[in-house]
Amino acid sequence: MKRVVILGRGGAGKSTLARALGKATGLPVVELDKHFWGPRLEPMPAELWAVVQGELAVSDQWIMDGDLGPYDVLEVRLQRADTVLLLDFSFWRCAWRALLRSRERVDFWVWLWSWRRKSRPVLMDAIASHAGDATLHVLRTPRATKAFLTQARV
Template structure:
């Protein structure tokens, strides 16, 4: 199994709405790893995604990576060096922009209690997020691909929905 080669501290990155939270939760259940959702560390609960002060977020992040085992999903490049220094494996998701947009709309309109949700927050469609997915993500994809190529950790890149589904099946991960 591929997951065995990634060790006990797995870093999952990728564009917004590429499936990082769902995958991290599934890996956590299957491998007994604590899933850590960086959006939950970055934002205050019971708010409409209000960010914490940067130094508070970094302290929470750095405390989380000290653990012996985890699967951490999210990007937050300002604290990526210390995360990668502790990680034993890396997964890059690279869903197409159209897929990410559809997932965003579905999650905003229909899904409740999904992995990675912010406690007390309500998902809604926001133009800023649509713009982020449709425009900003292009540059992020390039940076993530370059990062993936440079990382010397055991790693896997799942570039399509089909590859992600095949990974779920081959690793016997439930949703």
């Protein structure tokens, strides 16, 4: 496990998992939200986002966390990944976590609500198409996530 992509619904704990996994493995963590969103929360154009990701993914070791929903260009980082973690937590858990952390825009809440029905199938297709050789872990509960972290420390 040297190049890890973490995907999932907003509020699932992607960044928290990335930091914990980085600490456990020594891999550098790249929080994609910090590279993608402009100062007024405007999304980066897709063509530029693909270039930026290509620059971030060129190194041999990293953990990239982020699921940018309809704005994302997944194939760039998925093609380099050897491990993909998909956090598939319930809407209610993610909504609660999102409420606790900050105020979100309406489009975030629409994405959060429709993630399992709309975004998850797109993610699974992208993983199959662009990360076929990567190991996929679908984590559905905090307990499963904790177990994965424990295993990663070994």
